Amino acid sequence: MSVLHDRLGRLAADVVLGTRIGAMRAGGLALAVRGDRVARLLHRPWRLDPYPVYSELRAAQTRAGGGPVRSRVGITALATRASCEAVLRDRRFGVQPAGDGSRLGGKAAETADGGSLLEPLDLPLLITDPPDHTRLRRLAQPAFAPRRLAHYRTVAERVTDGLLDAALARSRQEGRFDLVRDLASPLPIAVISALLDVPEVDSERFARWGRALGSALDGVRSPAHARELAAARTALRSLLTGLLEQRRTEPGEDVLSALATAVDGDGATADEALALAQLLLVAGFETTTNLIGSAVQAMQRTPGQWAALIEDPGLAAAAVEETLRFDPPVQLTARFAHEDLEVDGARLRRDSGVLVLLAAANRDPAVHPDPDRFDLHREQAARHLAFSGGVHYCLGAPLARLEGEVALRVLAERAPRLRLAGRPVPRIATVLRGPLSLPVTA
């Protein structure tokens, strides 16, 4: 049992990395069945609709005076808005255990059957505490300067129009199209390709590897999955290394050129530049796909909401914020206490992990009245934690908002009669949430 607890105790780090969730699951099912709410987040049927579990966790936390809810899986969880926000902003917490300066990326991880596999993702920033985090974040920041965002908007509009031309033609021929496959998934990839200026000839492979690596955010499912990830990672590294080398001699306006210049000026190591480029792809891809898919799904399922958007496509930005609040693409993150401390009267020992349930915080009735209702006209919908908070606040948030707003506005203008044409296929996952497939007709 102690071996199990030892493994489970590492969950917080692995939620970010997604590597040991599979191992967790094997032991957590019995606890879930016996009523452990945190364990339930890892298992069907609760995983399919985690919101009732979040609600119970919020209530349990409030009853206990606000401190984290303890779980037999060896880690605590926070579900109220106030406590989640406080921990994300508290510099006594980090994304690594205290004193563990080593990156978890690159270490061997365990499969559910106890085997060892190579860590498939190297996610600088996300798994780095200050001071290294501060330096790395500064390197990636220029990617999201206002001038660049204006350029990405033009790209997003052009790409969305092109994708919709094809999707609507398919709808006329076949009676339906898949909103995820035909729009929500290819759009972010095209925008990130523009951000890194990935040449047209490489963009299809870039998308394939990005899709493979993105799936690792929610855990490595099996040794076969791990091998697929390792292959994608090697291939992507080789593509990005070649591009970085080329941008050193022929710099352009893109983010890879900026990273290549930083390596030459000693601002970053070559490995860090490579990993940052990879992070931009992995962090910005499935997340934005989920945002667009979940937004359309929520508006189609909630009476009057799609009609409101058709009437006023200017509500697209509000639809993005309400989706981020109501059904966020990243449901949770994790932090480690860097010293013995108290959270609302509950003691946490140094290095203990805390799950920060962003999606639970977003439905806290103390902040949002009638929180389980999706409402385009909700006041202060943007008061959500979908992009986290504190020093790790999502760097790509302006880009994600822009892509979501463009996709929903253009969709409302060009496909006003859009409606569901089959059963959506949900992603069965704990960290990432959104439809894998959303059949619609226009």
Ligand code: HEM
């Ligand atoms: C709707 C879409 C998105 C959502 C919901 C989302 C969510 C998040 C969250 C929750 C975090 C912080 C995790 C933590 O605190 O542990 C994060 C970090 C990050 N995101 Fe996003 N993200 C989205 C889109 C993007 C895009 C489009 C990009 C870039 C192309 C991006 C790049 C990043 C980066 C680089 C970080 C690390 C920031 C840091 O650790 O300092 N994200 N994102």
